[in-house]
Amino acid sequence: MQFADIQEARDFLEQHPEVRLIELFLIDANGVPRGKLLHREELLAIYENGRPLPSSILALTINGEDVEDTGLVWEVADADCWTYPLPGSLCLQPWRAQPTGQLQVSMHPTQGLPASPADPRHALVRVIDRLKADGLHPVMAVELEFYLLDQQRDANGRPQPARQMNGVRPQAPQVYGVAELEQVQPFLDDLYAACETQGLPVRTAISEYAPGQLELTLEHRFDALQAIDEGVRYKRLVKGVANKHGLQACFMAKPFGDQAGSGMHLHVSLADEQGNNLYASELSDLEGGPGTLLRHSIGGMMSCLLDSLALFCPNANSFRRFQANSYAPLAKSWGVNNRTVSFRVPGGPAKSRHIEHRICGADANPYLAAAAILAGIHEGIKQQLDPGAPISGNGYAQATEFLPTDWLTALCALEQSEWAKAQFGEEFLKVFLAIKHREYREFMGEVGEQDWRWYLTQA
Incomplete structure (x- = not known):
């Protein structure tokens, strides 16, 4: 699993001083993008240390409801699981009214436990x-x-x-x-x-x-x-x-x-x-x-x-x-x-x-x-x-x-x-x-x- 280098984020911030917000998303089992809207000042830290997302983010129905039988909700206390940026995914969302960036993340294979085995992108990487x-x-x-x-x-x-x-x-x-x-x-x-x-x-x-x-x-x-x-x-x-x-x-x-x-x-x-x-x-x-x-x-x-x-x-x-x-x-x-x-x-x-x-x-x-x-x-x-x-x-x-x-x-x-x-x-x-x-x-x-x-x- 390869994650992005921090220089990618530094270059983006330098080239786009107008961007104030960053949409961070991960793809769940249904192919639905789920994540957070972050401020510009939070971007570098994601590249340096990753970003925690709850384990339940990969245990959701298509309607966004928790599925307890996955074992990724109360059983693991909806634990924080660390995600990291994917190379080449940091870009602009030009359809937004306010200049906004976009960053796709994926679970870290070890720091992302217990949710990482459920990350659909990992399944493709393994094959x-x-x-x-x-x-x-x-x-x-x-x-x-x-x-x-x-x-x-x-x-x-x-x-x-x-x-x-x-x-x-x-x-x-x-x-x-x-x-x-x-x-x-x-x-x-x-x-x-x-x-x-x-x-x-x-x-x-x-x-x-x-x-x-x-x-x-x-x-x-x-x-x-x-x-x-x-x-x-x-x-x-x-x-x-x-x-x-x-x-x-x-x-x-x-x-x-x-x-x-x-x-x-x-x-x-x-x-x-x-x-x-x-x-x-x-x-x-x-x-x-x-x-x-x-x-x-x-x-x-x-x-x-x-x-x-x-x-x-x-x-x-x-x-x-x-x-x-x-x-x-x-x-x-x-x-x-x-x-x-x-x-x-x-x-x-x-x-x-x-x-x-x-x-x-x-x-x-x-x-x-x-x-x-x-x-x-x-x-x-x-x-x-x-x-x-x-x-x-x-x-x-x-x-x-x-x-x-x-x-x-x-x-x-x-x-x-x-x-x-x-x-x-x-x-x-x-x-x-x-x-x-x-x-x-x-x-x-x-x-x-x-x-x-x-x-x-x-x-």
Whole structure:
């Protein structure tokens, strides 16, 4: 675990005398940034001595409620656990009305006890280190879909797509529409400018397959941890810039039942120490040739798919995204240049060859999703697992082994998985599963509008 040098803070303070406040945040099990707003004078001390945060900060539901079964609340007296700054994370938040800095921290492996085993970033670091020990350097990129919504609900209390510059609320999908991008240009201009300020490598913007739905891509990084750190910070940035424009950026997996869901596609390849793509020469073998590194990688991800589904789809709403012909995958399937499968090998030149993992909802914690993907790849390579024949044509019509479409099945599979225990550790799983089982009970115990509409008079 590498933490930032104090010179980074000194340089920032010298270059930005206007900054009075610093947002310090850590990413919890749900991918939610949690932390404190600090004064400028407190920054150097964080780099010198760390910053204590309560152990319960990693024991919270998505609604910010303590989960006692994690063992990180009263059992340990909600102890202070020391966090330290991550290199390159100190930057400006240009969407704030008052000049404000931003600093991401992570638990120290020893000084952060008892909470440090529950830090989701640690889980990814451990998996990456195991791959590098075998001479395999994971290269990754994050691709996130989201909706731009009004902050005000409609007359029925439902969320609604934001009005465009022309005052019209979009009704049709208009996928790939350039006019739709032009209509949100003020938001996109500020978003790109904020990304440049924070050093985030955001590139192509696309109008996605629903009214008000957008997708922006981030560049591949040779350092997979850097790629995921940037994905996490990008999500924070999108929400901040949207709020500045009086909008809400929504990363729910399925905010509208009759519209496309939002996914987080993670792109991955393996390189040697010099950065050469180890998948680059393998396309000729993809359709049934001898086992190759790329095929074994896909085979491993397929073999661990059920065990890790609760990390890819961590919420009740996550599973509403799985619908046929919706560009969300439904089965253990792979193919070349095929968007109807779970694991897609895009076309393009050999040097860019990689796997696109298409299962995660946009609500997934990027650290945990990436850790599960890379752990599956490593398993497939070690065990030389073959994924079988690739799907050609409509993967929805040819699917034979479907993913479960309910939250509890996925949670139970993770809980019973010996593979997950070996990859993530029992301490991490105890905390994560305690949080998720608590959320499951609360979600299923809540009676709402749908129950009344279906059963109030007919039952």
